[in-house]
Amino acid sequence: ETGVTQSPTHLIKTRGQQVTLRCSSQSGHNTVSWYQQALGQGPQFIFQYYREEENGRGNFPPRFSGLQFPNYSSELNVNALELDDSALYLCASSSRWEYYGYTFGSGTRLTVV
Amino acid sequence: GQQVMQIPQYQHVQEGEDFTTYCNSSTTLSNIQWYKQRPGGHPVFLIQLVKSGEVKKQKRLTFQFGEAKKNSSLHITATQTTDVGTYFCAHNNDMRFGAGTRLTVKP
Numbered sequence: 001e002t003g004v005t006q007s008p009t010h011l012i013k014t015r016g017q018q019v020t021l022r023c024s025s026q027s028g029h030n031t032v033s034w035y036q037q038a039l040g041q042g043p044q045f046i047f048q049y050y051r052e053e054e055n056g057r058g059n060f061p062p063r064f065s066g067l068q069f070p071n072y073s074s075e076l077n078v079n080a081l082e083l084d085d086s087a088l089y090l091c092a093s094s095s096r097w098e099y100y101g102y103t104f105g106s107g108t109r110l111t112v113v
Numbered sequence: 114g115q116q117v118m119q120i121p122q123y124q125h126v127q128e129g130e131d132f133t134t135y136c137n138s139s140t141t142l143s144n145i146q147w148y149k150q151r152p153g154g155h156p157v158f159l160i161q162l163v164k165s166g167e168v169k170k171q172k173r174l175t176f177q178f179g180e181a182k183k184n185s186s187l188h189i190t191a192t193q194t195t196d197v198g199t200y201f202c203a204h205n206n207d208m209r210f211g212a213g214t215r216l217t218v219k220p
Contacts, residue, residue, distance in 0.1 A: 033208055035210075041212065041213075042201055042210040042211055042212045042213045043156065043201070043210045044210075045207070045208050045209055045210075048208065056207065056208075058209075090155055090156070092156075092208075100158065100161070101146050101148070101158030101159075101160075101161055101205075102146075102156075102158060102208070103158065104155040104156050104157070105155065106154075106155050107155050
């Protein structure tokens with residue numbers, strides 16, 4: 001059984017650029033959630049995807065967008081990067097109806113300069 | 114969405130001492146989850162509580178869900194250096210995390 005894998009692990013971008021982060025869900029999981037975690041803070045919910053549809057969204061602007069693919073993998077896209085977007089971006093997958101919590105990937109550390 | 118507040122923000126203990134973190138909500142929670150994040154790591158699921166007054170144990174860790182389902186606690190007995198990390202509670206329905214309690218343990 002594979003866990004959640006995210007790529008890339010680290011990324012440096014310039015303010016105003018666009019970035020795409022990728023996530024492969026754990027086998028058997030059909031729900032993917034994305035989180036932003038600033039240093040020393042708790043994870044902040046960005047959005048969740050289920051069956052390729054957005055299934056809930058946190059307090060993030062529209063320049064944060066996502067996709068879920070038929071194999072349940074997912075992408076997080078951020079346009080017009082700002083310095084405050086520098087953070088650890090975490091992907092978490094789960095089976096919609098299980099009660100064993102979310103499995104997190106190791107995250108992508110994004111630095112915007 | 115519902116807010117879950119955690120206290121304390123930081124806790125420093127001597128190895129062998131006990132540790133407790135609390136999670137509180139102004140509204141009734143359908144469930145509560147607890148996660149641990151080691152320094153430099155990612156959150157790892159520990160447990161989910163669903164029933165009013167529920168108590169679950171994992172070795173030295175005891176998790177409780179309040180009778181009114183508005184609060185929860187995680188208690189660690191006789192802390193060890195391996196317990197170091199940040200402990201988060203989260204509400205499964207909207208997956209919003211508390212700010213976490215950072216535990217440090219002095220050997």
